[in-house]
Amino acid sequence: AVVSTQSTGNHKSHIKTKRRTCELSCHFIDNECMHNLDRTSTKLFTSTLSEHISVTILEQVDVGNIELNAQDRLSICKQRENFWQNQLKTLKHFGGMNVREEK
Numbered sequence: 001a002v003v004s005t006q007s008t009g010n011h012k013s014h015i016k017t018k019r020r021t022c023e024l025s026c027h028f029i030d031n032e033c034m035h036n037l038d039r040t041s042t043k044l045f046t047s048t049l050s051e052h053i054s055v056t057i058l059e060q061v062d063v064g065n066i067e068l069n070a071q072d073r074l075s076i077c078k079q080r081e082n083f084w085q086n087q088l089k090t091l092k093h094f095g096g097m098n099v100r101e102e103k
Contacts, residue, residue: 016045023097028052058084
């Protein structure tokens with residue numbers, strides 16, 4: 001799945017607390033018997049989760065331009081995330097886990 005690094009902490013928390021907020025957390029909840037995550041402590045959870053998932057940073061988007069407001073910066077990040085989801089074919093209609101958020 002292609003996700004922004006801003007949301008990876010939320011994904012980890014949602015997987016740990018079994019919150020069905022995205023395709024990734026739903027996958028781990030629905031396939032719990034395959035993943036065997038140890039939720040007894042943060043350290044053990046992180047260790048067992050890292051056996052099943054890794055994060056690779058593909059691009060760092062420079063949105064430090066002081067002329068841009070927060071909404072414009074977010075829009076630029078979303079455009080790049082969409083680009084990589086298409087490039088790597090991680091969208092659900094390609095067989096991946098990503099679902100594009102339509103406005």
